[in-house]
Amino acid sequence: MATFRLDHPAVPRVVPFALYIVFLAIGPLADGLDTRWLYPVQVGLVAAALVYFWRRYEELPRLRSLSGGHWSLAFIVGLIVFVLWIHLDASWMTLGEGGKGFDPRDDGRVNVALALFRIAGAALVVPVMEELFWRSFVMRWIDKPAFLTVSPTVVSLKALALSSIVFAVEHHLWFAGLIAGLAYGWLYRLTGNLWVPIIAHAITNGLLGAWVLYTGSWQFW
Numbered sequence: 001m002a003t004f005r006l007d008h009p010a011v012p013r014v015v016p017f018a019l020y021i022v023f024l025a026i027g028p029l030a031d032g033l034d035t036r037w038l039y040p041v042q043v044g045l046v047a048a049a050l051v052y053f054w055r056r057y058e059e060l061p062r063l064r065s066l067s068g069g070h071w072s073l074a075f076i077v078g079l080i081v082f083v084l085w086i087h088l089d090a091s092w093m094t095l096g097e098g099g100k101g102f103d104p105r106d107d108g109r110v111n112v113a114l115a116l117f118r119i120a121g122a123a124l125v126v127p128v129m130e131e132l133f134w135r136s137f138v139m140r141w142i143d144k145p146a147f148l149t150v151s152p153t154v155v156s157l158k159a160l161a162l163s164s165i166v167f168a169v170e171h172h173l174w175f176a177g178l179i180a181g182l183a184y185g186w187l188y189r190l191t192g193n194l195w196v197p198i199i200a201h202a203i204t205n206g207l208l209g210a211w212v213l214y215t216g217s218w219q220f221w
Helices: 011-029 035-056 068-085 112-143 157-169 174-191 195-215
Strands: none
Touching (some): 011 035, 068 195, 112 195
C-alpha cells in the first residue's frame, strides 16, 4: 500500500488549494454569520501556506527571469480572458444557480476593507495558488505522476484539455473557466515559466475586481 509522505512534491501544491476549497465548503454551513469575513481568513491561511512551502516551488524562478515579451504576453492574455469572462454568462455557460456573489456593501455602501481583501486575495493569492495546483501539478501529473520531471513545454494537448475541463467545473461560469484554463495552460506550455500564467491570471482577476466594483455586478465575484 502506498504511504502518504509530507515530502512528496504534490503536497506543497495541493495543501494551499485544499485550504481554499475547505473554506468554500464551510461558508454555506455558517448560518447566521456574516460569511464575507471568512474570505480574509481563507486567503490569509492560503498565503501563509504558500510562504511556508515557497522554497519547494522550483517551477517559480525569480521574477526577473521574465522578459519584456513574457510580461506583454501575460498582460494581453489576462486582458482577453477578462473581456471574455464578463460576456460568457449565458444560462448554458453556467453551473448551478447563480447567487449574489461576494457583495461587500453594508447598507448600500461598499465596505472598503471587505472590497480590498477581496481584490487582494483574488489578484495576489489565488493566481499563485491555482496555477501551482492546476497548471504546474495537475496538468503535468496527467502526463506523468512524477510531474516535476515533465517539462511544461512538452505537456500533451490531452493534459492541457483535461486539466482545463476540471478547472472549468470549479467555476460557476464553467465556459469562461474553460477558456481561462486553456489560455493559462497554453501560456505555461508556450513559455515554460509558471510566472507568465500567474501574472495573466492576476491581471484577469484584478481587472474583474475593478469592473465589479465599478458596475456593481457582484454576481461575478
